[in-house]
Amino acid sequence: xxxxxxxxxxxxxxxxxxPDAMSEAVAYQQFCAFLERASGITLGxxxxxxxxxxxxxxxxxxxxxxxxxxxxxxxxxRPANLRLRVIDAMTTNETLWxxxxxxxxxxxxxxxxxxxxxxRPVVRIWSAACSSGQEAYSISMAVSEYLAQxxxxxxxxxxxxxxxxxxxxxxxxxxxxxxxxxxxRGLSPDRLARFFSEAGKRKRLRDEVRARCSFRELNLLxxxxxxxxxxxxxxxxxxxxxxQETKQDILARIAxxxxxxxxxxxxxxxxxxxxxxxxxxxxxxxxxxxxxx
Numbered sequence: 001x002x003x004x005x006x007x008x009x010x011x012x013x014x015x016x017x018x019p020d021a022m023s024e025a026v027a028y029q030q031f032c033a034f035l036e037r038a039s040g041i042t043l044g045x046x047x048x049x050x051x052x053x054x055x056x057x058x059x060x061x062x063x064x065x066x067x068x069x070x071x072x073x074x075x076x077x078r079p080a081n082l083r084l085r086v087i088d089a090m091t092t093n094e095t096l097w098x099x100x101x102x103x104x105x106x107x108x109x110x111x112x113x114x115x116x117x118x119x120r121p122v123v124r125i126w127s128a129a130c131s132s133g134q135e136a137y138s139i140s141m142a143v144s145e146y147l148a149q150x151x152x153x154x155x156x157x158x159x160x161x162x163x164x165x166x167x168x169x170x171x172x173x174x175x176x177x178x179x180x181x182x183x184x185r186g187l188s189p190d191r192l193a194r195f196f197s198e199a200g201k202r203k204r205l206r207d208e209v210r211a212r213c214s215f216r217e218l219n220l221l222x223x224x225x226x227x228x229x230x231x232x233x234x235x236x237x238x239x240x241x242x243x244q245e246t247k248q249d250i251l252a253r254i255a256x257x258x259x260x261x262x263x264x265x266x267x268x269x270x271x272x273x274x275x276x277x278x279x280x281x282x283x284x285x286x287x288x289x290x291x292x293x
Contacts, residue, residue: 024048027067034074038087039165040221040250041241054089058082088166095131097186098138102287103234103265107139110284111232111263112146116154118231123158126230126257128220129238130162133173133213134186137205139234140212141195161227163218170215176205220250224257231259237267252278255292264290 031051032043043051051067052059059065062073073082098104115123127136143158164170177199183192196203218224220238233254239247254264255278264279268287279290 027071030071040246042243091165095134097134104142123156124230125160125232127162128235130164136160136162136213140209160213162215165219173215176210177202231262233264258292262292
């Protein structure tokens with residue numbers, strides 16, 4: 001996932017001084033409070049195994065298996081980069097190329113032709129919570145395919161901005177090099193041959209596709225103003241991690257960064273019920289999109 005500057009100071013509830021005075025259950029509650037304040041993610045009950053699995057390397061380096069010890073270390077902010085590493089581990093999710101298919105079909109069949117008539121010199125697309133770049137680069141590949149199929153197209157220049165909260169995952173996205181198992185997840189052999197070249201044991205995305213994309217560190221809880229305005233936003237499979245109140249806030253602020261009539265793609269389980277003031281639902285045979293009013 002996911003987003004940028006983390007609220008560091010004062011973001012963790014005070015921890016009792018005696019280690020045996022706090023059970024692992026209380027430590028889990030305090031960790032959940034820290035994670036929600038720092039990233040907006042709400043874990044809920046029963047996710048202790050997920051936390052320890054995601055943080056196994058961090059816990060090993062701290063020499064502990066107990067969330068209690070991790071919470072104490074987070075409270076002390078020692079080592080100094082611990083909070084960033086914890087957020088990084090908890091917000092990095094797996095991703096796919098051309099995930100779910102239909103948003104990219106609608107992009108090619110409806111939205112890119114629409115963009116030809118906007119009169120703008122640049123079309124700007126935002127991939128929010130872009131992870132290691134698969135979504136942003138899938139968008140760029142779709143643009144390349146559209147231009148190849150429509151050699152007389154008047155499509156403006158396309159800029160794609162990918163944002164995520166994780167610095168390490170953004171570094172992977174910027175590198176644009178992937179291993180075979182990463183490329184096997186949603187990428188057809190034809191696209192692999194057309195858009196990638198050999199780079200040692202990895203494969204590197206061709207410059208034509210990379211050139212449209214840039215990546216920035218951004219926490220979805222912070223301001224989006226510096227990103228500018230967009231004609232299309234992909235914010236898919238990320239809102240499910242937030243509380244209803246936080247979802248409402250994020251969608252309202254995304255809407256403010258969209259041109260009137262701009263389009264929004266959400267994940268299949270992320271409807272925008274209650275946000276009709278901002279968006280109008282449009283249904284298509286294989287999916288939906290939301291238009292900025």
